Amino acid sequence: MFAWLRNVYQSWIDYPKQPGDLLSERYRIFSLLGMGSYGLTYLCRDEHSGQEVAVKLPRPSKRAKAAQLLRREGDIMCRMDHPCIPKLLERVEHPNGMFLVMEYISGRTLEELIFEEERTFTERECIVYMLELMERVLHVHDRGYMHRDIRIPNVIHREGKPYLIDFGLALAVGERQEDIFAEAMLDKRAPERQDVAVYSDLYDVGHLMLFMLYSSYEPQPDQPPGSWQEELELSPPVRRVLERLFQLRPRYEHGRQFVLELEEALLQLKDQP
Numbered sequence: 001m002f003a004w005l006r007n008v009y010q011s012w013i014d015y016p017k018q019p020g021d022l023l024s025e026r027y028r029i030f031s032l033l034g035m036g037s038y039g040l041t042y043l044c045r046d047e048h049s050g051q052e053v054a055v056k057l058p059r060p061s062k063r064a065k066a067a068q069l070l071r072r073e074g075d076i077m078c079r080m081d082h083p084c085i086p087k088l089l090e091r092v093e094h095p096n097g098m099f100l101v102m103e104y105i106s107g108r109t110l111e112e113l114i115f116e117e118e119r120t121f122t123e124r125e126c127i128v129y130m131l132e133l134m135e136r137v138l139h140v141h142d143r144g145y146m147h148r149d150i151r152i153p154n155v156i157h158r159e160g161k162p163y164l165i166d167f168g169l170a171l172a173v174g175e176r177q178e179d180i181f182a183e184a185m186l187d188k189r190a191p192e193r194q195d196v197a198v199y200s201d202l203y204d205v206g207h208l209m210l211f212m213l214y215s216s217y218e219p220q221p222d223q224p225p226g227s228w229q230e231e232l233e234l235s236p237p238v239r240r241v242l243e244r245l246f247q248l249r250p251r252y253e254h255g256r257q258f259v260l261e262l263e264e265a266l267l268q269l270k271d272q273p
């Protein structure tokens with residue numbers, strides 16, 4: 001009974017703001033983009049510049065913890081400087097709470113592209129796309145952070161380019177996983193993904209690649225389900241990079257090792273008739 005009441009209460013106080021509402025006398029809400037575990041993100045218009053922006057507010061039901069996580073996220077976003085990673089435009093602090101104002105990336109997520117638009121990727125297209133995405137991932141690593149949430153809903157496809165969003169789980173290399181994360185989400189992670197290390201981000205990159213490669217997979221009638229190695233017809237170099245990403249072979253200790261092997265795999269595919 002208590003859990004039920006608590007859920008009703010949380011849904012009531014987290015009820016999204018309405019289109020037309022004005023935040024901090026500046027950001028006019030258009031629509032709700034999504035409700036995450038600790039924040040609500042809205043598409044807004046900045047009344048000063050006329051620009052579209054994404055505004056992320058803490059969920060009222062998560063109070064201080066959500067504000068703390070958002071502040072962290074803002075601190076990390078400030079340290080990024082890449083045209084395909086949204087810029088933090090402002091961090092608004094006021095007595096009723098705080099929120100983040102980010103560059104809005106219009107487009108569709110890779111998840112929507114694959115599952116709603118049924119977009120398919122060949123092996124070659126997947127490699128070319130991954131090389132672009134890895135450029136953003138290497139930027140994050142070079143700045144001393146691990147993203148830790150590289151997944152298809154966190155990649156926005158705009159004008160043929162992948163944009164990497166959502167730094168809510170990112171940590172600095174060597175930083176300890178804080179209790180706040182452990183309670184919120186980390187305990188659900190596979191052991192291969194728990195370390196704050198390059199190979200954990202690359203493990204996620206491996207999954208993302210599998211989603212892209214499975215987009216053109218068509219099971220034969222009566223075919224029993226198998227592993228990705230059994231189901232996907234992959235060229236040996238692509239299979240090998242995936243096995244390294246999944247730590248079935250010696251893992252990559254640096255993202256650039258993976259990029260080099262991916263480039264090599266692309267060259268070999270080009271040589272094929």
Ligand SMILES: Nc1ncnc2c1ncn2[C@@H]1O[C@H](COP(=O)(O)OP(=O)(O)OP(=O)(O)O)[C@@H](O)[C@H]1O
Nearest residue numbers: 033034035036037041054086102103104105166168
């Ligand atoms: N800068 C941005 N530009 C465009 N869309 C964005 C931007 N940031 C977030 N979004 C979109 O807003 C929605 C909510 O994102 P948000 O990061 O708040 O939560 P989430 O990813 O759904 O959940 P969680 O934070 O629990 O992982 C998602 O659909 C995401 O694609």
